[in-house]
Amino acid sequence: MTSIIFRTATRYMFPPMLVFSAYVLLRGHHYPGGGFVGGLFAGSAFSLYALAFSVAEARHILRMDPRDVTAAGLAVALLSGLPPLFSRHAFLTGTWWALPLPSGATLDIGTPLIFDIGVYFVVFGVLLTFVFSLGEE
Amino acid sequence: MTLLPALPIVVPLAGAVLCMLLRKNIAAQKAIALATSFLILLVSLVIMAQTKDGTIAVMHVGGWRAPLGITLAIDMLSSVMLLLVGLLAVGVSVYTLFDLDAPRTRFGFYPLMLILLMGVNGAFVTGDLFNLYVWFEVLLIASFILLALGGEKPQLEGSIKYVALNLLSSALVLAGIGVLYGMAGTLNMAELAHVVQQGERGGLVTMVAVMFMMAFGIKCGMFPLYFWLPASYPTPPAAVTALFSGLLTKVGVYSLIRVFTLVFSTDPEFLHALILWGAGLTMVSGVLAAAAQYEIRKILAVHIVSQIGYIVMGLGLFTQLALTGTIVYLIHVIIVKTNLFLVAGAIKRIKGTYELRALGGLYKEKPGLSILFIISAMSLAGVPPLSGFFAKLTLIIAGLRMESWAIVATALGVSLLTLYSMTKIWAYAFWKPAPEPLPDLDPMPRAKWLAFLSPMIAFTVITIALGVCAGPVFDYADAAAGQLMDPEIYIGAVLGGAD
Numbered sequence: 001m002t003s004i005i006f007r008t009a010t011r012y013m014f015p016p017m018l019v020f021s022a023y024v025l026l027r028g029h030h031y032p033g034g035g036f037v038g039g040l041f042a043g044s045a046f047s048l049y050a051l052a053f054s055v056a057e058a059r060h061i062l063r064m065d066p067r068d069v070t071a072a073g074l075a076v077a078l079l080s081g082l083p084p085l086f087s088r089h090a091f092l093t094g095t096w097w098a099l100p101l102p103s104g105a106t107l108d109i110g111t112p113l114i115f116d117i118g119v120y121f122v123v124f125g126v127l128l129t130f131v132f133s134l135g136e137e
Numbered sequence: 138m139t140l141l142p143a144l145p146i147v148v149p150l151a152g153a154v155l156c157m158l159l160r161k162n163i164a165a166q167k168a169i170a171l172a173t174s175f176l177i178l179l180v181s182l183v184i185m186a187q188t189k190d191g192t193i194a195v196m197h198v199g200g201w202r203a204p205l206g207i208t209l210a211i212d213m214l215s216s217v218m219l220l221l222v223g224l225l226a227v228g229v230s231v232y233t234l235f236d237l238d239a240p241r242t243r244f245g246f247y248p249l250m251l252i253l254l255m256g257v258n259g260a261f262v263t264g265d266l267f268n269l270y271v272w273f274e275v276l277l278i279a280s281f282i283l284l285a286l287g288g289e290k291p292q293l294e295g296s297i298k299y300v301a302l303n304l305l306s307s308a309l310v311l312a313g314i315g316v317l318y319g320m321a322g323t324l325n326m327a328e329l330a331h332v333v334q335q336g337e338r339g340g341l342v343t344m345v346a347v348m349f350m351m352a353f354g355i356k357c358g359m360f361p362l363y364f365w366l367p368a369s370y371p372t373p374p375a376a377v378t379a380l381f382s383g384l385l386t387k388v389g390v391y392s393l394i395r396v397f398t399l400v401f402s403t404d405p406e407f408l409h410a411l412i413l414w415g416a417g418l419t420m421v422s423g424v425l426a427a428a429a430q431y432e433i434r435k436i437l438a439v440h441i442v443s444q445i446g447y448i449v450m451g452l453g454l455f456t457q458l459a460l461t462g463t464i465v466y467l468i469h470v471i472i473v474k475t476n477l478f479l480v481a482g483a484i485k486r487i488k489g490t491y492e493l494r495a496l497g498g499l500y501k502e503k504p505g506l507s508i509l510f511i512i513s514a515m516s517l518a519g520v521p522p523l524s525g526f527f528a529k530l531t532l533i534i535a536g537l538r539m540e541s542w543a544i545v546a547t548a549l550g551v552s553l554l555t556l557y558s559m560t561k562i563w564a565y566a567f568w569k570p571a572p573e574p575l576p577d578l579d580p581m582p583r584a585k586w587l588a589f590l591s592p593m594i595a596f597t598v599i600t601i602a603l604g605v606c607a608g609p610v611f612d613y614a615d616a617a618a619g620q621l622m623d624p625e626i627y628i629g630a631v632l633g634g635a636d
Contacts, residue, residue: 071157
């Protein structure tokens with residue numbers, strides 16, 4: 001597609017879409033959202049880029065093969081199930097750590113978030129694997 | 138138990154992830170697949186050691202207790218299935234080291250195989266009906282890609298039939314799950330069993346049960362919706378067919394056994410009689426279709442259908458002895474059938490064809506291979522000291538005790554026809570002189586040939602061992618059947634007690 005309007009719009013849309021996908025991912029812990037939706041958002045940002053420019057350029061700015069992203073996401077999700085084992089809880093039990101912040105407050109980081117980040121990358125990678133291979137045909 | 142019951146799922150997933158990360162390095166993928174298969178076998182042995190005294194290994198994933206969370210529960214039937222998956226995984230991975238074309242390995246055969254194994258293991262360990270459905274989808278997707286990988290025309294045709302019917306079956310499972318959830322408010326199988334046993338809603342339960350019977354019947358290749366199986370199984374390479382024949386239909390059978398002993402065991406006069414009818418028709422139609430074929434792999438594939446009939450027959454009779462027979466038969470048929478497909482693959486490898494009319498004289502050329510074939514084939518037909526004999530004998534005694542003369546007569550007749558099909562392969566491919574001499578396409582040095590045959594030799598030894606040591610196998614199966622006949626044990630293990 002060679003529409004200049006589409007290309008220019010895509011240039012402006014691309015960064016906010018990625019930021020929004022991260023927001024949706026983090027929001028998902030208590031509200032609607034999460035890794036699956038966030039991954040779809042991020043994937044659609046790159047799909048938009050591939051439509052406006054070309055699959056080759058989209059691959060170039062991604063820098064990684066989407067299949068590697070999928071595998072990495074699966075690995076993250078799998079590893080997030082392991083920490084509870086050290087405290088003799090069942091596989092995948094939610095485990096939390098409190099990180100002290102400089103301001104004196106604490107930040108609670110837990111394995112559900114890590115699992116969701118894994119899901120985010122799996123969805124992102126699978127979506128782009130499909131889109132890129134269809135776009136290249 | 139914090140991890141052990143989940144390991145049959147976690148180990149193949151970890152292997153698949155590693156294989157995906159090392160996408161370009163085929164040699165590393167082979168090594169990982171082999172190592173993962175051995176690990177799966179090891180895990181299944183550890184699990185069996187823990188459950189063989191009758192304890193049910195229960196794990197509440199994520200610490201969410203039943204019936205709220207997903208429960209993994211491994212009883213004796215599950216653990217013997219896990220062991221068979223492990224054996225098969227090792228055998229098939231060794232086989233693929235020698236006989237799998239480069240394009241398929243490049244397009245991700247190994248990660249897919251491991252994901253398939255994960256799906257199969259998941260279905261065997263889960264104690265949650267919806268989770269079972271999810272595992273079915275996992276293995277359906279993995280097996281669909283494995284089936285279509287390579288993109289030859291008959292392959293695609295077979296894949297479409299396979300996917301269409303299996304999606305229909307999945308939709309039925311899902312609909313059944315929906316109705317059950319509306320009725321009982323839970324999908325934990327133990328809790329469901331508990332609710333159904335209280336039983337005010339007789340008619341509705343029977344209707345849902347029939348839906349599940351049809352759905353799992355399609356998945357395991359029961360009469361009348363089995364025709365996806367002969368259409369799709371003979372198309373991919375031998376390693377894939379061997380894996381499928383050993384695992385896919387058996388997951389359907391396992392689910393049928395699980396659901397119809399645990400949840401829907403309240404109305405055996407109607408439900409189990411229906412299953413028995415299905416079993417008889419499955420046996421007959423499978424074996425007759427096989428008798429008409431003249432291609433080794435097609436004969437074997439159609440025979441899977443008829444074997445499913447025997448397995449389901451035990452469930453239809455629904456006594457402890459009959460279920461014992463079912464379990465012994467499952468163990469026997471998974472090993473023997475996989476082995477026969479691997480031997481067929483080896484024939485194709487050296488002769489380039491599966492056509493019985495073109496083959497011949499293999500006994501003279503490859504006596505070792507011939508012996509491996511004839512032992513498995515005779516075992517399938519049920520010739521005494523081999524594993525198939527004891528499995529069939531148990532089922533037939535169970536049938537006689539129930540005075541179900543028709544099914545006993547059917548089983549015996551089908552057995553004879555099985556013998557006919559097996560001797561047909563033997564006479565055509567091994568005994569008669571070749572119509573025109575076929576060259577050995579891939580002459581291997583002796584050491585490599587032996588390594589190539591090693592999984593088949595191992596499976597043949599297991600077949601003989603299952604016959605010779607029938608006593609311990611029978612005792613194990615009897616104890617497992619006892620667990621199945623008394624759902625209270627399972628319900629108590631899942632719903633009560635500490636994790």
